[in-house]
Amino acid sequence: xLAIAYQILRSQRRLRQEAISDSTMRYRHFLKxxxxxxxxxxxxxxxxxxxxxxxxxxxxxxxxxxAGAVALPxxxxxxLANPTIVFDLENGKxxxxxxxxxxxxxxxxxKLMTAYVAFxxxxxxxxxxxxxxxxxxxxxxxxxxxxxxxxxxxxxxxNALKMMLVKSANDVAMAVGENIGGSQAAFAERMNAxxxxxxxxxxHFVNPNGLFSPxxxxxxxxxxxxxxxxxxxFPQYAAWFSIEGLAVGKKQIANYNLLIGRYPGADGMKTxxxxxxxxxxxxxxxxxxxTLVAVVLGEKSAxxxxxxxxxxxxxxxxxxxxxxxxxxxLPSYGDTTSVNDLNDEICRKKPxxxxxxAAVPVGDKKAPKSPYQKKLDAPTLVAVGLGGATGxxxxxxxxxxGREFADVPLPSWRPDLPPPPGxxxxxxxxxxxxxxxxxxxxxx
Numbered sequence: 001x002l003a004i005a006y007q008i009l010r011s012q013r014r015l016r017q018e019a020i021s022d023s024t025m026r027y028r029h030f031l032k033x034x035x036x037x038x039x040x041x042x043x044x045x046x047x048x049x050x051x052x053x054x055x056x057x058x059x060x061x062x063x064x065x066x067a068g069a070v071a072l073p074x075x076x077x078x079x080l081a082n083p084t085i086v087f088d089l090e091n092g093k094x095x096x097x098x099x100x101x102x103x104x105x106x107x108x109x110x111k112l113m114t115a116y117v118a119f120x121x122x123x124x125x126x127x128x129x130x131x132x133x134x135x136x137x138x139x140x141x142x143x144x145x146x147x148x149x150x151x152x153x154x155x156x157x158x159n160a161l162k163m164m165l166v167k168s169a170n171d172v173a174m175a176v177g178e179n180i181g182g183s184q185a186a187f188a189e190r191m192n193a194x195x196x197x198x199x200x201x202x203x204h205f206v207n208p209n210g211l212f213s214p215x216x217x218x219x220x221x222x223x224x225x226x227x228x229x230x231x232x233x234f235p236q237y238a239a240w241f242s243i244e245g246l247a248v249g250k251k252q253i254a255n256y257n258l259l260i261g262r263y264p265g266a267d268g269m270k271t272x273x274x275x276x277x278x279x280x281x282x283x284x285x286x287x288x289x290x291t292l293v294a295v296v297l298g299e300k301s302a303x304x305x306x307x308x309x310x311x312x313x314x315x316x317x318x319x320x321x322x323x324x325x326x327x328x329x330l331p332s333y334g335d336t337t338s339v340n341d342l343n344d345e346i347c348r349k350k351p352x353x354x355x356x357x358a359a360v361p362v363g364d365k366k367a368p369k370s371p372y373q374k375k376l377d378a379p380t381l382v383a384v385g386l387g388g389a390t391g392x393x394x395x396x397x398x399x400x401x402g403r404e405f406a407d408v409p410l411p412s413w414r415p416d417l418p419p420p421p422g423x424x425x426x427x428x429x430x431x432x433x434x435x436x437x438x439x440x441x442x443x444x
Contacts, residue, residue: 119230
C-alpha cells in the first residue's frame with residue numbers, strides 16, 4: 001500500500017511539474033508573441049503615421065496653413081468648381097481662393113494687360129493720352145465685339161482705351177497693340193515681358209484683345225497680380241474701369257460689367273467671353289475705404305458671373321478675420337499645366353443670343369430674373385469717338401528718320417507662279433486644329 005501511495009504521489013508531482021513546465025512554456029511563448037506583435041505594431045504604426053497621417057497632414061498644412069486657411073465656402077449650394085480668388089486690394093491679402101493656379105483662356109480679360117502695357121508706355125514717354133491710334137487693316141478685320149471703324153480712322157489713345165475697356169472692342173484693342181508695339185507680335189512680347197516681371201508664372205499672351213488662341217492662357221492668381229499692378233501703379237486711370245456707358249455720337253453703349261451702377265460700391269474691372277473659356281469676370285468694389293477684388297473664371301452666363309462675383313464680394317466684406325497670405329506669396333497647387341475647354345458646354349448647348357458678352361434681354365421670358373439684369377435708368381455716359389488726336393505719333397510707328405510707317409499689306413508671291421523656297425507661309429499648330437477653328441462671333 002505504501003509503495004502504491006508513493007507511486008501515486010510521485011506521479012502527481014511529475015504531472016504538476018509537467019503542467020507547470022507546459023504553462024511556463026506557454027507563458028514564455030505568449031511573451032514572445034507579445035513582443036513580436038508589439039514590434040510589428042510599432043512598425044505598422046510608423047508606416048500608418050507616415051503614409052496615412054503625416055503626409056496628408058503635411059499636405060493639409062501646406063494647403064491650409066500656407067494658403068492662409070481661406071477655404072472657399074459653399075455659395076448657395078455646392079462649392080464652385082471654376083477658378084476663383086478674392087483679395088484685399090490694399091495689401092493683397094487673400095480672403096478666399098479655389099483652383100487659383102488652374103490655366104484658363106482669359107478672353108477679354110486680356111485687355112487689362114493691354115491697358116497696363118499702354119499705361120507703362122505713357123509713363124515711359126513713348127506715347128501720350130492724345131496720341132493718334134490709327135485703325136489698321138489688320139485691326140479693322142477683327143471679329144466682334146468691335147466698334148467697326150474703317151481702316152485709316154484715327155482716335156485718341158485715351159478714347160481708344162475707354163472703348164476697349166467698356167465696349168470690349170477687339171478692333172480697337174488690336175489697333176492699340178499695333179500702334180504702341182509696332183505689330184501684334186511685338187506687342188505680345190511686351191505683354192509677356194510685363195507678365196514675367198509681375199510674377200504671372202502661369203500666363204502667356206499672343207494677342208492684345210483676347211480672341212481665342214490655344215497659346216493664350218492665364219490663371220486667377222495671375223490676374224490678381226495684374227489687377228493690383230494696375231490699380232496701385234496707375235490710380236489716375238481707376239475711373240475708366242467704372243464707366244457706366246459710352247456715348248459715340250447718338251449711340252449709347254452700356255458696360256458689360258453688370259455690377260457697375262447696380263452693386264453698391266462697384267468700381268471695376270473687366271469681363272471676358274469666348275466659347276472655350278466660358279464667362280469670365282473681375283469685379284471690384286469699395287466700401288468704407290476698403291476695396292476688394294473678386295476673380296471668377298468659367299461661369300455659364302453673363303448673369304451668373306455677375307451674381308457669383310457679387311456673392312464673393314458680399315462674403316468678403318462680411319468677413320472680419322482676414323487672411324495673412326498675399327496673392328504674390330500664394331504657393332502653387334493643383335493642376336497648373338492643362339487648360340479647360342468649355343466650348344461644348346457653353347456654345348454647343350446654348351442659343352446664339354447667349355453666346356455673347358451681352359446679358360440676355362430683360363424682356364426675355366425665359367431669362368432668369370436678376371438684379372444685375374435691370375437696365376440702368378439714367379447711366380452716366382462718357383463721350384468717345386474719332387478725332388482729336390493732336391499728340392505725338394507713337395514711337396513704335398516711326399522709322400529711324402522719324403517718319404510714320406505706312407499701313408500697307410506685306411507683298412505676297414504671285415499665285416500663278418510657284419513660290420520660291422522659304423516663301424511658303426509658316427504653319428502654326430496642326431492642320432487638324434486649323435480645320436476645327438470656327439469664326440468668332442459676338443465674343444469678348
